Amino acid sequence: MLGYATRRLLALIPTLLAASLLVFLFVHLIPGDPAAVLLGDTATPEEVEALTREMGLDAPVYLQYLYWLGNVLQGDLGTSIFFGAPVLSVIADGAETSILLAVMTMVWIVILGVPIGVVSATRHGTWVDQLASGGAMLFASVPTFWLGLYLILIFSVSLGWLPSSGYPSISDDGGLANLRYLLLPSFTLAAPNAALIIRLVRASMLDVQREDHVRTARAKGLAPWKVATKHVFRNALIAVAAAFGFTFAALISEAVVTETVFSLPGIGRLVVQSILRRDYPVIQGVILIIVVLYMVINLLVDLAYAWLDPRVSLK
């Protein structure tokens, strides 16, 4: 398994090179001149031209790419045009929010998706199942921004229980209690994905329940809960593990919307703002990091898959 992981990691290199080229080209295809954006409406064409030269944006695109790539390989993602600070530190500023948001979202997805899915499957056809399936359908169809706004309206505006926006770092005053700022956003982000997991857990458990080996397990005289957990759920998990890979991909795009709705200083909002500012180095840096993260998570999902299903061989 270690050899397989190493080989998969090495295979990341060409993929990353291709991704970096795509990212670079796409960003440069966006119309708009960063120098002009930076200098504002009052700048003269001469000033804009001077700044363009200064930032190296007058060089041919392929040279710009090679230059950027060379720096990236040395761990330098460049300097933000807008902030004037290294891209890596700009991203690091937003990372705490986004990482905590992602972790809390995953926690929501697991604690909501898995148990409700399991109960739904074991109480198949009863009102419990219908309620869970109906709820899952509802949450899967509600757009993230709409749900976010309604949660703010209910829990922040009407009830006043939770803050509606922003996020002070857990190293600031309040410490871990600051995590309450992320409760609503993480729930918003989790809802459609948890709904997906509920439906998937339920469907795969119902599939497994019909398999012959479950009948064998019952014939052993095992209690129903043991059959449900050790035999049905354990086998259903194989299909669910694969879904966590897709869920992560969905989270990235939904995080952009959610961080904007809740004004969170995270990476999702950074991307949106950087695009508006034509801050090329930041956009490239963030997207590159997301690509790496996405590929690593997919590798982890594949490893989990092999670990869950002994029939899958990692050769």
Add this chain to the structure above:
Amino acid sequence: MTQSKPPLLDVRGLSLSIATGGSLMPVVRDLSFSLNASETLGIVGESGCGKSLTSLAIMGLLEGTPVRVTGGEILFEGRDLLTLPARERRRIMGNEMSMIFQEPMTSLNPVYRIGDQIVETIREHQPMSKTAARARAVELLRMVRIPDPQGRIDSYPHQLSGGMRQRVMIAMALAGSPRLLIADEPTTALDVTVQAQILKLIADLQSETGMGIILISHDLGVIAETCDRIAVMYRGRVVESAQTRDLFARMRHPYTRGLLDSIPEPDEDVERLPTIPGRVPGLDERVDGCAFHPRCARASDICREQDPAETAFGGGHAGRCHHPLEPDA
């Protein structure tokens, strides 16, 4: 026969129905048979005759299926399994009574090592340390003649052949030293050579342990080789039952005759194998009188009108037929 000890298994008037929408469709009607220790009863019949459902009902595996027990009792050593609380029933399952199934390829959980699956069964019914249970699992694998049980115990099911998997299933079934083993088509999915090995293994284990066996098959040949007594089922009923030797010597029901005639015999030079004309009527089709009459050459008016009662032919041989074949036929 003395009345001192009840038979190992005594099924009395068992009726099963499939619940469809609001109505119940009978699939097994008024089924009775009994089985003693060290005895093998073969239940034979075509697909859909209710033989598998009967075995699931005895084992207690109907839960989660649309099949309901609508009457009768299943006495296991005198206790009626149908009225036992679920927990006590589970204490018998996999322990005093166990079952092996038709599909060894899919009957084992693919994600667990076979040793763990056997250990699970052992520890469910006997308080035992993991190490002791593992040693017992190795012993069970040796009992079912799996070569190198120490090495095999950590295999996953997909690493074993069909025959080996069925041996593992049997080992698992033996984990609790059962007094009754139900084998539902245990060799149907296997190669012919492996079939013979598995049947011999089951017979050997029976003489070692003295368990009673119910062997369910559509194959009269398999049944004939291994069983002391045979019950022939047709459309949810036992139409003929007798000691094996007696049944083959003097079969009385035209359906049994038809089943036997459709087995190819290598030394006979026949153009075409005889078949039983027609097909088994669907469960939703109502057949008045004897259920076999639409396919029976001997059918008369009474067969169309009246369901035959059980007739005893003597020597434990019984059948349901208005026009039984002559004993010499």
